[in-house]
Each structure stands twice: as structure tokens, then as C-alpha cells.
Amino acid sequence: MERDELVALITAEVIAQLKKAGWKAPDKPVPPPFAPQEKAEKKELPPDFDIASEEVKKIPLLENPIDPTELSHMKKRTTARIGVGKCGARLNTQTMLTLRADHAKARDAVMKDVDENLLKSMNLFSVKTQCDTKDTFITRPDLGRKLSEEGVATLKEKCAKNPDVQIYAADGLSSTAINANLDKIMPVLVKGLESKGLTVGTPFFMKYGRVAAEDQVAEIVGAKVVCVLIGERPGLATSESMSAYIVYNAHVGIPESKRTVVSNIHKDGLSAVEAGAYIVEVIEKILAAKASGVDLVK
Amino acid sequence: MSKILSVGIDIGTTTTQVIFSRITIDNTASYFTVPRISVLDKEIIYQSPVFFTPLKQQVFIDGDKVRDIVAAEFQKAGFQPSQVDTGAVIITGEAARKENSKTVLDTLSDFAGDFVVSTAGPDLESVISGKGSGAYQYSIDNLCTVVNLDIGGGTTNIALFDSGKVIAKTCYDIGGRLIRLDKDGTIQYIAPSAQLIADQIGARIAVGSKGDVSTLSRITDAMADILAQSVGLKEFTPLAEGVRTRTSSKDMLRQPIERICFSGGVADCVKSTSDDLFAFGDIGILLGRSIRSNPYFAKARQIEASQTIRATVVGAGTYTMNLSGSTIYYSRGIFPLKNTPVYKLPANVEEAVFKGEGQPLMEGLEWFMSQSSSSQIILAVKGPHNPTFQTLELAAGCLVKCAEAVLPADAPLIVISEEDIAKALGIAMSNASDKKRKIASIDSVSVEDGDYLDIGSPLMDGLVVPVIVKTLLFG
Numbered sequence: 001m002e003r004d005e006l007v008a009l010i011t012a013e014v015i016a017q018l019k020k021a022g023w024k025a026p027d028k029p030v031p032p033p034f035a036p037q038e039k040a041e042k043k044e045l046p047p048d049f050d051i052a053s054e055e056v057k058k059i060p061l062l063e064n065p066i067d068p069t070e071l072s073h074m075k076k077r078t079t080a081r082i083g084v085g086k087c088g089a090r091l092n093t094q095t096m097l098t099l100r101a102d103h104a105k106a107r108d109a110v111m112k113d114v115d116e117n118l119l120k121s122m123n124l125f126s127v128k129t130q131c132d133t134k135d136t137f138i139t140r141p142d143l144g145r146k147l148s149e150e151g152v153a154t155l156k157e158k159c160a161k162n163p164d165v166q167i168y169a170a171d172g173l174s175s176t177a178i179n180a181n182l183d184k185i186m187p188v189l190v191k192g193l194e195s196k197g198l199t200v201g202t203p204f205f206m207k208y209g210r211v212a213a214e215d216q217v218a219e220i221v222g223a224k225v226v227c228v229l230i231g232e233r234p235g236l237a238t239s240e241s242m243s244a245y246i247v248y249n250a251h252v253g254i255p256e257s258k259r260t261v262v263s264n265i266h267k268d269g270l271s272a273v274e275a276g277a278y279i280v281e282v283i284e285k286i287l288a289a290k291a292s293g294v295d296l297v298k
Numbered sequence: 299m300s301k302i303l304s305v306g307i308d309i310g311t312t313t314t315q316v317i318f319s320r321i322t323i324d325n326t327a328s329y330f331t332v333p334r335i336s337v338l339d340k341e342i343i344y345q346s347p348v349f350f351t352p353l354k355q356q357v358f359i360d361g362d363k364v365r366d367i368v369a370a371e372f373q374k375a376g377f378q379p380s381q382v383d384t385g386a387v388i389i390t391g392e393a394a395r396k397e398n399s400k401t402v403l404d405t406l407s408d409f410a411g412d413f414v415v416s417t418a419g420p421d422l423e424s425v426i427s428g429k430g431s432g433a434y435q436y437s438i439d440n441l442c443t444v445v446n447l448d449i450g451g452g453t454t455n456i457a458l459f460d461s462g463k464v465i466a467k468t469c470y471d472i473g474g475r476l477i478r479l480d481k482d483g484t485i486q487y488i489a490p491s492a493q494l495i496a497d498q499i500g501a502r503i504a505v506g507s508k509g510d511v512s513t514l515s516r517i518t519d520a521m522a523d524i525l526a527q528s529v530g531l532k533e534f535t536p537l538a539e540g541v542r543t544r545t546s547s548k549d550m551l552r553q554p555i556e557r558i559c560f561s562g563g564v565a566d567c568v569k570s571t572s573d574d575l576f577a578f579g580d581i582g583i584l585l586g587r588s589i590r591s592n593p594y595f596a597k598a599r600q601i602e603a604s605q606t607i608r609a610t611v612v613g614a615g616t617y618t619m620n621l622s623g624s625t626i627y628y629s630r631g632i633f634p635l636k637n638t639p640v641y642k643l644p645a646n647v648e649e650a651v652f653k654g655e656g657q658p659l660m661e662g663l664e665w666f667m668s669q670s671s672s673s674q675i676i677l678a679v680k681g682p683h684n685p686t687f688q689t690l691e692l693a694a695g696c697l698v699k700c701a702e703a704v705l706p707a708d709a710p711l712i713v714i715s716e717e718d719i720a721k722a723l724g725i726a727m728s729n730a731s732d733k734k735r736k737i738a739s740i741d742s743v744s745v746e747d748g749d750y751l752d753i754g755s756p757l758m759d760g761l762v763v764p765v766i767v768k769t770l771l772f773g
Contacts, residue, residue: 069556073441076461187687192725263330267684270332270718276687277721278332278625 051094052101061085061092079237102236109176109231109239110138114169114205122183124169124205125158127151131208144210152220155204159221163201165193165283166223170209174231177242181265184272185229185242185279192280198287211245211259218250225283225292226250232263240266244279248292258293260286299324299338300757302764303377305385306615307406309351309364312451312475312563315611316346316371321384323621323758333624335762340616344375348607356487359389361402368409379409384754384764386614390423390450420455420469420546422768423610424448428457428464430613431561432604438462442556444601445529448609449564449585451475452489453543455610456528458555469546470528470538472521474564474582477503477514483576485509491541492581495520498537511575511584518581518588526594529555558598560589561609620765621757623742627724628756632710632736633763635674635753640714641666642678642747652682654692656699663704674709678745681717687726690719694726701735710736714751716744740765 049056058075060083065071071083084095091099111134119126130146131137137144147155159166167189169182186203193200201221206213211230218226225248232241243263247254260282265275286292302321308314319342327334352363372379387406389399427448428434437444437459448455452473458466471491478487485505488496496503501516503509524538542548560568567586575583589595605612643651647658666675677697682689701711711731713723720741727737738753743765745751754764 069442076441184684184686188690188722188725191687191729195725195729261330262332271684273685273687273690273722274625274718274720275332277627277725280725281721 051098052105057081057098061094099236105176106234106236106239109174109234110134112175113207114171114175114178118179118183119205122186122203124203125154126205126207127154129206129208129210129213134208137208141210144208145212145216147206147213147216147220151206152216155217155220159202159204160199162222164198164223164287165225165227166201166217166221167227167229168204168206168214168217169229170206170211170213170231172209172211172230173233174239174241176234176239177231177266178229180240180267181242181272182229185265185276188273188276189227189279192277193283196280196284198283212256214245214247215250215252215254218247219252224249225286227279227283238266238268241269242266242272244275246279246283246286246292248286248290255293258295260292260296302383302619302757303381304615304619305377305382305387305409306611306613306618307368307385307387307409308611308614309359309387309389309402310450310610311390311453311473312351313607314349314351314364314367315608316344316368316375317342317608317611317615318344318375318377319612319616321616321619323762325624325758325761327624333758333761335621335624335758337621342612342616344371345608345611346371346374358398359402361398361405364402365405365409368406372409382409384619384766386426386618386766388423388426388610388614390453390455390610420453420543421467423453424455424457424467424469424546425464426613426617427455427561427610428459428467428559428613429617430605430609430611431559433457433557433559433561433601434459434462434617435604436557436559436601440557443554444557444559445555446559446561446603446609447525447529448562449473449525449560449589450562450610451580451582454525454528454562456525458529467547468528469543470524471541471543472524472585473562474567474578474585475580477509477517477581479509479576479579481579483508483510486579492517494540495524495537498540514581514584515588518584519592521585522588522592522595525589526592529558531555531594531598556599557601558595559601559603561603561606563607564589565603565606618766618768619754620743620767622740622753622763622765623718623720624761625718625721626738626740626761626763627721627728628738628740628763629710629736632712632738633753634755635710635712635751637672637750637752638674638676638712639666639670639672640676640678640745640747640749640751642745648679651679651696652685652689652693654696656696659696659700660703663700667704673706674712675705676712676714676745676751678714678747679716681715681719681723681741683717685719687722690723690726691730694723694730698727698730705735707735710738712738712740714743714745715739715741718742743767 060071062083062085075083085092128148128151130143130148169178171178190200201223214226214228227244227246229242229244232243242265243261246260247258262275262279264270265272289296300323304319304321306317319340321337322339323335324338325333326336349367352360354360428446431446433444433446441461443460445458450473454470454472456468476489476492480486485503485507488505496517499516499520501513526532527534527538564582564586567583568589647662650658718741720739724739745767749767752766756763
């Protein structure tokens with residue numbers, strides 16, 4: 001049965017029942033608050049369109065909205081999946097598939113490894129925590145906070161000792177974030193800090209790393225300030241978001257409240273270069289105040 | 299949190315007004331992200347009565363009397379000129395074309411504090427009144443296009459906003475006091491644009507003769523019609539072009555307008571159902587009636603202005619100041635700067651700069667400096683989105699080299715960008731320079747070629763600077 005026929009049938013039935021209950025039909029049909037506007041022309045999408053792309057998500061799936069312009073305004077305000085319509089009590093197939101595609105991207109960000117070529121091109125050597133697989137990394141957060149013996153040895157061997165600032169990158173929960181931002185943020189960080197007359201330690205990459213591993217790094221290299229650039233747990237909106245956790249005079253077991261964080265670094269949040277420039281200033285402030293986290297008076 | 303005292307002084311064709319407002323700014327970002335300094339509140343703390351603008355022989359503004367009004371209002375409000383942080387004194391509408399408007403601004407300069415716009419032009423007025431009327435905020439809150447028509451005594455200032463962006467602005471010589479009558483209904487004054495419209499539609503009016511309602515209504519109907527044309531509700535005619543204010547922008551975008559808003563003194567007349575059609579001794583009430591009954595305006599969806607007759611002064615007092623982005627770079631002591639001209643890099647020059655080619659910029663800059671009387675300049679770029687630092691270093695190298703070659707040794711190198719890249723670009727420029735020249739890099743401000751900027755002293759622990767974008771009328 002066609003949708004319109006169904007609607008007509010249900011309407012007729014509802015009116016019949018209402019009349020039985022003593023309701024009188026108005027003389028003239030009551031117009032809706034806004035007259036339904038003409039159907040917006042549907043853009044033809046190429047046959048191979050990506051349902052998870054920003055462009056496709058912008059198109060409302062809801063059929064015959066009362067006010068399509070207002071709906072498009074509402075959609076501009078949020079990345080939430082509004083105006084997607086429904087089929088009975090369920091989501092439309094396309095909405096369902098988009099959700100699953102976004103979820104798959106988020107899982108990929110967690111499960112994939114950081115691009116080796118990127119690390120090579122940036123001259124970063126790698127160390128590992130005590131996790132040897134992604135599964136261990138995810139199920140044993142405690143191991144992701146401790147360097148492997150080999151990792152400790154490598155840092156001792158390759159890293160310059162007692163720098164003002166030690167910067168390194170870790171995959172954390174999004175390798176995608178590191179792939180997208182690391183080469184953009186590192187140059188401005190290093191050059192910015194050096195132009196302030198600060199010594200910057202030998203940068204490296206830590207695989208299967210969680211934030212608190214930076215405390216052990218601080219102890220090994222003897223840095224005054226450690227800054228880890230780490231992938232944030234991805235959501236369904238972006239998987240490219242990176243954070244910087246910065247800590248002064250760290251030691252293993254230092255309270256989390258001593259960390260200063262700059263989050264939401266990605267192309268639609270704070271751009272990587274601008275984040276780098278901002279972090280330079282934050283580190284300068286931390287060194288001057290000899291404090292980080294909540295101790296750093298704003 | 300910082301509080302800024304702002305003054306707005308509007309000297310219009312018909313009325314002169316003063317307001318004081320308190321602007322509150324604070325960091326609205328969470329502890330875990332970069333700071334984001336925003337305007338939290340704009341509170342009007344004092345507004346003057348609406349004064350008639352004192353004139354001498356129709357063509358001059360009586361500067362001394364205006365000064366007296368302003369001085370008395372400062373006293374009534376309880377403020378000293380030295381307490382004022384920002385704001386604007388603007389002479390608007392036909393008044394701006396009075397012979398002595400520049401002199402009048404000069405007599406007011408000591409009331410203007412250290413950091414005040416003292417000039418406007420029809421386009422800027424359109425934007426200011428559209429912000430003061432609430433049309434601008436409505437377009438942000440509802441993400442839609444709103445056109446504001448500020449219908450004053452001598453001009454109608456029109457601005458089109460789309461979700462908080464100014465997308466078109468223009469001005470027409472149409473207003474409520476283009477024809478003035480005395481108590482007996484004898485016509486005392488006819489402005490040139492009113493005469494032009496009357497001649498075109500074959501309505502006979504003359505100074506000294508009686509003004510009858512039906513003839514004058516025909517003229518105001520034609521005026522309302524021209525306004526409908528000006529916002530694209532009706533086909534544009536040569537007559538409309540004939541009464542467009544000469545110094546305003548011609549290109550009103552013909553884009554679907556979702557809401558329409560009226561401000562200015564005549565906006566009150568649009569709603570008024572007064573029987574006394576000449577209560578103000580002019581055609582304001584008739585013009586209001588004509589707009590109300592115009593079939594083209596009737597089709598548009600109207601919104602209520604939050605300010606009508608005070609829209610311009612409220613806009614001048616509270617909306618002329620912008621805040622820069624919160625991640626910027628500047629050498630110590632470089633601000634405040636006043637009346638600094640903007641050179642907006644043409645797209646091809648900007649593209650070359652971000653590729654590291656400085657020659658086109660060198661040529662453009664040399665030309666601009668030879669045309670400009672100022673030894674200082676602000677370079678404006680759009681800037682790339684999410685660039686690499688290498689790209690910024692290439693641009694920084696070019697910018698520094700061109701500054702060395704073209705700018706005087708003591709002139710600062712100031713770059714203003716639309717994209718959020720200022721702090722990184724600042725670091726790159728500083729690294730590329732010999733550190734002798736002062737450098738500033740500011741972002742999240744949109745400017746046009748030919749604008750002039752005032753940049754105030756840094757606020758909120760130096761995180762942001764206040765920026766006033768202006769177009770000089772008496773350049």
C-alpha cells in the first residue's frame with residue numbers, strides 16, 4: 001500500500017472514531033501554523049557517494065518537513081543526527097548505515113597503528129610500553145602507563161638528558177589523530193620553544209602509550225617539563241582529535257591534577273599549528289611558575 | 299572578567315542621541331581548551347533623551363550646541379570622558395554631508411576618550427544600525443537572512459545579514475523629513491531626492507504651497523516602493539538608482555531574504571495609527587503608512603526591532619568594537635594603534651605569499667604605500683585553513699622581507715588574518731626577522747581593502763585586543 005493511501009486511511013479512521021465520541025468537524029479545515037513549503041529540489045548524488053561524508057550528512061532525510069529552511073538551520077547548529085526521518089519506529093537504512101560507518105571509523109582510529117612512514121619522515125624513533133598488542137593496550141590500562149624494559153633502555157641511550165622540555169607523541173586511543181596532526185604541530189612547537197631560548201629534548205614516538213607514561217619519561221630523561229601529544233578517544237563526530245598533556249617536574253605517581261591539558265586539536269577544532277603556538281606559551285608560563293595543572297594559577 | 303565602558307554618540311539628520319553601555323568580556327572556554335574571550339553582556343546603562351540636531355541655516359550643524367548637549371549628557375550619566383574605553387561618535391545621514399561635519403567631530407574629540415571611531419559613511423551606518431536594531435543578533439540566533447531598513451529623517455540605511463555575516467549594505471536618500479511642513483501645512487523644505495521622486499511620478503509640490511495628504515501620500519507610496527525594490531522584493535527601476543546615496547555601495551545582493559526588520563524613527567510610524575498625520579511636521583507618518591500598506595512588504599515576514607529610533611546610537615555604542623581571536627601574537631608596546639590603513643592582499647598575491655614568492659607582494663605594497671599618506675599599514679590575508687608550519691614559514695619569510703624593503707624602519711609589521719593562524723604565523727615572522735621591527739599577528743577579524751583600523755591596548759591579561767574596523771568618510 002502506498003504511504004499516502006495509508007495516511008488517508010488512518011486519518012479517516014481517526015476522524016470516524018472522534019465523531020463517534022461526539023467531536024464535530026470544523027467548517028473549514030484548520031491550516032497548519034506554516035503551510036508546507038514546496039519540496040526542495042533533491043540534489044542528485046553520484047552513485048558512489050560516501051554516506052559518512054560531511055556533505056551527505058548535511059542533507060536532511062526527513063520527507064516533507066513543514067519548514068525545510070528551518071530544518072536546514074537547525075542542522076547547521078549541530079552535528080547530532082537530526083532531521084533523519086524514520087521508518088515506522090526504526091531509523092532509515094541510510095541513517096543506520098551512516099551510524100555504523102562512523103562507528104567503524106572510530107574503531108579504526110583505536111585499532112590501527114600510526115603510519116610508519118610518517119614517523120620515519122619526521123625522524124622519530126619508537127618505543128613501546130609493556131603492552132605488546134592492541135588488545136592488551138585496551139584491556140590493561142596499567143600496562144600502557146609503563147615503558148617496556150627495552151623502551152627504557154632506548155630512551156636512556158638516544159635521548160638528550162635534562163632538557164627544559166621533552167616532547168613526544170603517543171598513539172593513545174586514536175592513531176588517526178596522530179596521523180592527521182603530528183607533522184603539523186611538531187615544527188612550530190620545537191622552533192617556538194627554541195626561539196624562547198629553551199632546550200628541547202629528543203622527540204620520539206611511544207606505541208601503546210597512555211598519558212601517565214609521561215611521568216616515567218620525565219624521570220628517565222630528567223626534563224623539567226614533559227609534553228605528550230596523544231590521540232583522544234574518538235567519538236562519532238571526529239576521530240582526528242588530539243590532546244597535549246603537559247606536566248612540570250613529574251614523577252611516577254604524580255596526581256592527575258598536576259597536568260595541564262590542551263584538547264580538541266584537529267582541523268575543525270583548534271588547528272594543529274595554532275595549538276602548537278599556544279602550547280609554546282603555556283610551557284613558557286609553566287616554567288616561569290614552576291607549576292602545572294591546577295597549581296598553575298590562570 | 300573585564301568590563302569596558304562604551305559611549306555612543308549619534309548626530310543624525312534629525313536627532314542627536316547619546317548612550318553609555320557596559321560591555322562585559324570573559325573567557326568562555328573550559329579549562330581544558332584554549333581560551334576563548336567573548337563578549338558576555340552588553341548593558342545600556344544610560345540613554346539620553348532624543349534631541350533635535352541643532353542646525354544653523356539648514357546646511358550647518360551647530361557644533362557648539364551639539365557639544366553642549368553631549369557635555370550635559372556626560373554629566374547626567376555621571377561619567378568623565380577619561381573613563382570611556384571605546385565607542386563611536388558618528389555623524390549620520392544627510393547630516394554627514396553638511397559642510398562642517400568634520401569640524402563638529404573635532405569639537406567632540408575630547409569627549410570621545412582615547413579609542414573611539416569618529417567617522418562613518420553610509421555603508422558603515424547601515425551595518426551599525428542593523429546591529430543596534432537587533433536584526434544582526436536575530437540572524438545569528440535563527441541562522442537566517444535578515445535585512446534591516448533603518449529609516450531615519452534623511453536616509454534609509456539597509457544592511458543584509460546572513461547568520462551573523464554582513465553580506466550587503468547600501469543606503470537610499472529616503473526618509474521622514476525629506477519634506478517638512480509648518481503648523482499650517484505649508485511646505486517649508488523639499489530635499490532634492492524627494493523633488494526627484496515627485497517629478498518622476500508627476501506629483502506637484504513646491505516650497506511655500508500647501509501640502510495635501512493625497513499628493514504627499516503618492517510621493518511616500520513611491521518611496522516605499524523604492525525601498526521594496528532596494529531589498530529585492532520588486533524589480534529595480536532607474537528611479538531607485540537615482541535616489542541611492544552617492545557614497546553608498548551599489549550592489550545589494552539579490553538573495554532570498556527570510557526576515558525583514560524596520561528601525562529608525564519612521565519604524566515607529568509604520569505601526570502608528572495616529573490621526574494627526576503631520577504631528578512631526580514632516581512626511582514620516584505618511585511614509586510609515588505607505589510602507590504598512592505596500593503589497594510587496596506585506597509579503598515579507600517581519601520581525602520586531604529591539605531598538606527603533608535608537609538603533610544607530612545603540613549600534614554605535616555597543617557594536618563597533620570587535621574582539622580579536624584569543625590566540626594572537628604581538629611585540630610588547632605595539633598597541634594601541636589608530637587610523638591604520640588596511641591593504642588586503644589580492645587572492646593571487648596571497649597565494650604567492652603562502653608559496654614563498656614575495657615579488658607580487660613587494661609590488662603591491664610599494665604601490666599602496668605610494669598612494670597612502672600613512673607610514674603604517676596593516677596587511678590583511680584570509681589565510682589557509684589548517685596549514686602546515688612550513689607554509690606559514692614561507693609566508694612569514696616573504697612578509698618580513700617585504701616589510702624590510704618597503705616599510706620605514708620604525709613601522710611595525712602587522713598582519714591580520716581571517717583563519718585562526720595568528721599565533722603560529724607570529725612565531726614564524728618573529729623567527730624570520732632580525733627582532734628589531736615590532737611584529738603583530740591578529741586573527742578572526744574580517745576586514746576589507748580601504749578600511750582603517752583602531753587596535754586598542756590588550757585586554758584580559760593580554761589574550762585579546764579590541765579592534766574597531768572603520769571606513770573613513772573624510773579621507
